[in-house]
Amino acid sequence: MIYKTFHIKTLFYLLPAVFIFLTFNVIPGLTSLVLSFFDFSGFETNLFRKFVGIDNFIKIYEDKYFWIALKNTFLFVFGAVFIQTGIALVLSIFIFFGNFKFSVLVRSIIFFPCVLAPVSVGLVWKKILEQDGVLNSILGLDYSYLSSVSLVMWLIIMVNTWQWIGYNLVIYYAGLQSMNIELLEASDIDGANWSQKIFSIIIPLLWPTTILNMILNLIGGFRAFDIVYVLTRGGPAHYSEVLASYLYYYSFSAGGPNKMGVGAAVAFVIFACILTIAVARIIISKKIRREN
Amino acid sequence: METNKINNYGASFKRSPVFYVITRIVVLFFIIIIIFPLLYTLSLSVRSPETVYSARYFLIPYEFSFANYIDAFVNAEQKLKVSFPRMFINSAVVTSLSVTLIISMSIFAAFAFSHLRFPLKESLYNVMIASVAMPAQVLLIPLFYILIYLGIINTYQAVILAYAGFLIPIGILILRMFYEQIPYELTEAGTVDGASDLQLLMKVLLPLAKPAIATCVILLFLDTWNEFIYAMIFMQDPTIHTVPVGLAKIGTSRYQVNIGTYSASVMITIIPVMIIFAVFQRWFIAGMTMGALKH
Structure with missing residues (x-):
């Protein structure tokens, strides 16, 4: 520490960043919670004129599409947290221990979609999945995948997995590179085969990395909007809506209801979900620390 | 250096032909899955307007053309105003x-x-x-x-x-x-x-x-x-x-x-x-x- 106590010069370092952070992050975040109790549309100047209590929440509670959006969001998060992390785990172990000649190239290829805009990725897949797309030519089918109510959400999850699997992969790879190798050497002497090594040693040792990947995917899962927007715009008939796109539809969409108070209520729900998870995470990590 | 490190403790991974084959199949599968959509879009973009709906093995165009790129620039400028x-x-x-x-x-x-x-x-x-x-x-x-x-x-x-x-x-x-x-x-x-x-x-x-x-x-x-x-x-x-x-x-x-x-x-x-x-x-x-x- 340079100063033992607070010094006025500290503000010079701190204020620009904190000012921007408060004005464009904390204040809008809190305002959003307040706005969910007001009724306003995109054309008003005084947003706080019409207080409606919990009407906005009743409105979304009674809207069947809100529940679809909520269910889809959880499904999406589930896919990102378990399916995507699981595939990345297997893939990273295979690439790391598979003695590939071009393992750097393999990783770069699988990682590459991560640097693309989700909008570009969505549009690439949209043409593949459309009725006259190449998937139907390959499979010899004539099916409109993106208009299938039961399939559409899984396809969105698949496209998202396609884009982000490389991200989890390189994080796992970093975990594998820093793994304690003594146990593996010992198991070699004991004559363990490859599947025993993977299930009894490598996967348990990678557990902290798995938790990290799951948390990253959980946070990313609630953010998903771009990919839904370009692939389906929430369709068919709102069946692939997630909370973020539902918020957009209610508040900003050109053909939508233009009810921003309802949008703010949806933001409140997203906020509550993330907050619950964040608090749970802090409690769990404190518990683990106490046990150790 | 990286490979040396693996060789030291990868004995049973190297010895097992099953592991060798499975890793090749799985990794190859994922590389194809990752590359194909991008190559396919690239392929569509360089086909001539007449052959846009067909190609050899879904990827190799019958007729190459950069007309689509010119169209894309014109289309953006005229319809999007940007x-x-x-x-x-x-x-x-x-x-x-x-x-x-x-x-x-x-x-x-x-x-x-x-x-x-x-x-x-x-x-x-x-x-x-x-x-x-x-x-x-x-x-x-x-x-x-x-x-x-x-x-x-x-x-x-x-x-x-x-x-x-x-x-x-x-x-x-x-x-x-x-x-x-x-x-x-x-x-x-x-x-x-x-x-x-x-x-x-x-x-x-x-x-x-x-x-x-x-x-x-x-x-x-x-x-x-x-x-x-x-x-x-x-x-x-x-x-x-x-x-x-x-x-x-x-x-x-x-x-x-x-x-x-x-x-x-x-x-x-x-x-x-x-x-x-x-x-x-x-x-x-x-x-x-x-x-x-x-x-």
Whole structure:
């Protein structure tokens, strides 16, 4: 520490960043919670004129599409947290221990979609999945995948997995590179085969990395909007809506209801979900620390 | 070096033919899955308009043509009122200014968090950590009105300030952790020599923090260049559309563009990123890994 106590010069370092952070992050975040109790549309100047209590929440509670959006969001998060992390785990172990000649190239290829805009990725897949797309030519089918109510959400999850699997992969790879190798050497002497090594040693040792990947995917899962927007715009008939796109539809969409108070209520729900998870995470990590 | 390390403890992995075959099949499968959609879009974009619906093995065009790329440029300019070069300039302006603003402010703020004392330090820091997990859409509606009140909606500043508020915690998080890893003796020696805190930051910490700043640049570049919803809602004036917004309009518009033009438009946004990635891939992968491990 340079100063033992607070010094006025500290503000010079701190204020620009904190000012921007408060004005464009904390204040809008809190305002959003307040706005969910007001009724306003995109054309008003005084947003706080019409207080409606919990009407906005009743409105979304009674809207069947809100529940679809909520269910889809959880499904999406589930896919990102378990399916995507699981595939990345297997893939990273295979690439790391598979003695590939071009393992750097393999990783770069699988990682590459991560640097693309989700909008570009969505549009690439949209043409593949459309009725006259190449998937139907390959499979010899004539099916409109993106208009299938039961399939559409899984396809969105698949496209998202396609884009982000490389991200989890390189994080796992970093975990594998820093793994304690003594146990593996010992198991070699004991004559363990490859599947025993993977299930009894490598996967348990990678557990902290798995938790990290799951948390990253959980946070990313609630953010998903771009990919839904370009692939389906929430369709068919709102069946692939997630909370973020539902918020957009209610508040900003050109053909939508233009009810921003309802949008703010949806933001409140997203906020509550993330907050619950964040608090749970802090409690769990404190518990683990106490046990150790 | 890496392979030597594996050889040392990979004995049973190398000995097992089953493992060898399974890894080849699985990894090859995933490489095809990753590459095929991109190659397919590339293939569509270089087919001549007459042969656009057919190709050898789904990928090799019967007739090559760059007409689709010309169509894509013309289509964007006529229907969107914003040309592709203009979109790239818009994205470049927004990205470079946001990244510069965020990093220059984070360098100083992170120093206050790591080396100086002030009231409510850890509470403020916890709020920043929590805000990193918050989806951007939560701030969307109030930000929209704040930007209207400030009179900067539909300008570059609208999006730049929104990005700054949203991404500053990431810069501060990464730089603070890095500053704190720098050995205490170094700053101590500086203080004994009579260096002021500003000199300490500029002459001791910053030169050592170059890798952390590189990580920030990469993470923030990707976040801002690819960002969509803020750019779409805060800059609705077509002439200042960024690349993702313009592309989304082309790809999801009511009037259908033909599949060749569509694919060429998508490729125009992918190819520059592909070139940058090919050159800097190590930095991208290292940067994103490092950014994730800081969570």
